[in-house]
Amino acid sequence: MSKESNKNISATLATATCALLGGTIAQPVQAQEEPGWDFNTSLLYYGEDENRVQDLSVALLARRTFQDDRWMTLGLTVDGLTGASPNGGLHQNTAQTFTQPSGNNTFTAAAGTLPIDDTFRDTRVAVNANWQQPLGRLYNFSAGASASKEFDYLHLGVNAKISRDFNQKNTTVSAGLAFSSDTIDPEGGAPSPLTSMLNVGDLSNRLGEQDKDVVDIVLGVTQVISRNLIVQANYSFSDSSGYLNDPYKIVAVVDGVTGDVVPHALPPGISGPSHEYIYESRPDSRTKHSFYSQAKYFMGGKVLDASYRYMTDDWEIDSHTVDLRLRWPISDKSYLEPHLRFYTQTEAEFYQVGVVDGSPLPAYASNDYRLGGFDAITLGLKYGWETRNGNDMSVRLELYQQRGDIPADRLIGNQVGLVQYPDLDAVIAQFSYRFGG
Amino acid sequence: MKTFIVIGMLLLSAGCSSMGVEPWDRDVLAKEEMQLTTDALEAATDDHIYFSKEASSGGRGFGGGGCGCN
Numbered sequence: 001m002s003k004e005s006n007k008n009i010s011a012t013l014a015t016a017t018c019a020l021l022g023g024t025i026a027q028p029v030q031a032q033e034e035p036g037w038d039f040n041t042s043l044l045y046y047g048e049d050e051n052r053v054q055d056l057s058v059a060l061l062a063r064r065t066f067q068d069d070r071w072m073t074l075g076l077t078v079d080g081l082t083g084a085s086p087n088g089g090l091h092q093n094t095a096q097t098f099t100q101p102s103g104n105n106t107f108t109a110a111a112g113t114l115p116i117d118d119t120f121r122d123t124r125v126a127v128n129a130n131w132q133q134p135l136g137r138l139y140n141f142s143a144g145a146s147a148s149k150e151f152d153y154l155h156l157g158v159n160a161k162i163s164r165d166f167n168q169k170n171t172t173v174s175a176g177l178a179f180s181s182d183t184i185d186p187e188g189g190a191p192s193p194l195t196s197m198l199n200v201g202d203l204s205n206r207l208g209e210q211d212k213d214v215v216d217i218v219l220g221v222t223q224v225i226s227r228n229l230i231v232q233a234n235y236s237f238s239d240s241s242g243y244l245n246d247p248y249k250i251v252a253v254v255d256g257v258t259g260d261v262v263p264h265a266l267p268p269g270i271s272g273p274s275h276e277y278i279y280e281s282r283p284d285s286r287t288k289h290s291f292y293s294q295a296k297y298f299m300g301g302k303v304l305d306a307s308y309r310y311m312t313d314d315w316e317i318d319s320h321t322v323d324l325r326l327r328w329p330i331s332d333k334s335y336l337e338p339h340l341r342f343y344t345q346t347e348a349e350f351y352q353v354g355v356v357d358g359s360p361l362p363a364y365a366s367n368d369y370r371l372g373g374f375d376a377i378t379l380g381l382k383y384g385w386e387t388r389n390g391n392d393m394s395v396r397l398e399l400y401q402q403r404g405d406i407p408a409d410r411l412i413g414n415q416v417g418l419v420q421y422p423d424l425d426a427v428i429a430q431f432s433y434r435f436g437g
Numbered sequence: 438m439k440t441f442i443v444i445g446m447l448l449l450s451a452g453c454s455s456m457g458v459e460p461w462d463r464d465v466l467a468k469e470e471m472q473l474t475t476d477a478l479e480a481a482t483d484d485h486i487y488f489s490k491e492a493s494s495g496g497r498g499f500g501g502g503g504c505g506c507n
Contacts, residue, residue: 153505170457292496309496319493
């Protein structure tokens with residue numbers, strides 16, 4: 001037996017004796033990461049078909065590890081957004097002109113095309129900071145703050161989370177709380193819900209700056225099942241209140257018989273919308289409940305990551321999400337990871353393609369395609385490898401597809417065969433590089 | 438619904454106390470690819486994309502919000 005192992009046995013015996021006698025002794029040093037910096041960087045391209053939204057995004061996540069399992073994480077993301085988004089207008093057999101959100105100009109959608117607002121261009125800068133540390137032997141605590149700024153939007157948020165280990169650290173129970181306070185300030189001011197799209201230069205229906213607050217609570221349990229299997233279950237509650245409309249989304253005013261969008265009469269010499277549209281209206285509060293479960297299973301080198309989420313809210317939207325990833329090593333230092341995701345949601349109770357001219361206006365109405373009923377599928381493949389100097393690189397390519405459906409009984413007259421849910425095809429390409437400092 | 442959740446949690450906690458591994462059997466679970474979130478940046482990217490395009494968010498953690506895209 002070597003001198004070294006004799007020393008270890010002596011130290012262990014001394015520790016055990018002290019523990020039995022109730023004495024105090026310096027805790028043996030736990031295996032832990034070396035203090036230092038670790039950087040995770042990524043370049044992302046997200047592009048939708050038909051010149052809709054394009055996003056080029058650069059992100060950096062820096063983590064400083066300190067002694068005793070304490071971490072600090074700092075994140076920065078910069079997005080450059082261009083392109084256009086469906087504004088809620090309907091396909092028509094004639095060209096349609098709309099007042100731009102700023103109220104300063106107009107844009108025209110050609111006959112037979114889906115109206116999209118192509119004045120959309122924005123830069124988003126987001127930062128976040130997080131601190132995590134153990135509290136005693138069984139508790140872990142983290143606290144963080146986040147902020148992001150766009151041309152028309154400011155987000156400020158704080159969050160905190162505490163967790164406790166049980167059962168030899170095989171069970172971890174956690175609780176988290178987050179609060180965010182956002183400000184919406186579109187050019188020209190946020191429009192008053194259900195008011196008409198006005199002529200150029202008329203901003204009389206604008207409310208100016210608006211606020212939105214969100215409170216999130218997440219309760220979770222993580223359980224080690226076996227040497228190869230770990231599972232997690234979370235319940236999340238989210239309550240949003242304030243101005244929850246999308247200030248750029250509109251709803252058509254349609255003829256009750258033909259279903260055509262009602263024309264708008266313009267005074268001579270004034271430019272403005274060619275048809276009658278009103279700004280959308282959503283309730284000023286929304287409560288969501290989510291149940292999320294995840295399993296990670298190690299199968300002789302391959303790792304299966306499977307998760308399922310059910311969400312329901314008081315806007316009558318229910319959704320199911322299934323996400324599957326399989327990390328498949330192809331050598332000691334590289335792997336492939338196929339990814340498959342299914343998503344389906346029901347429509348919000350106030351989702352509608354148009355409001356009928358002359359009928360009383362509903363309290364809430366939105367033709368935002370994201371509040372409609374649709375299915376989505378993501379298909380992706382990631383390739384990751386370790387570089388010669390021990391850092392990690394990966395590339396992934398994913399295709400995202402949304403297919404929606406407007407029930408036939410919602411369509412009036414000429415809308416049948418003409419008005420359709422704006423399906424979406426997008427590509428996600430991301431390159432990541434992780435290295436230690 | 439609430440009763441089911443409470444019963445489910447109780448069953449889960451009762452079952453959990455007998456599950457798990459000894460500390461010296463954590464070699465596989467300690468691997469980076471076995472962490473619940475393997476790539477924090479990629480997870481944040483996905484949360485943000487789907488928050489912008491769908492009516493649901495969060496679940497894994499706090500929602501991917503904080504933008505005017507929804």
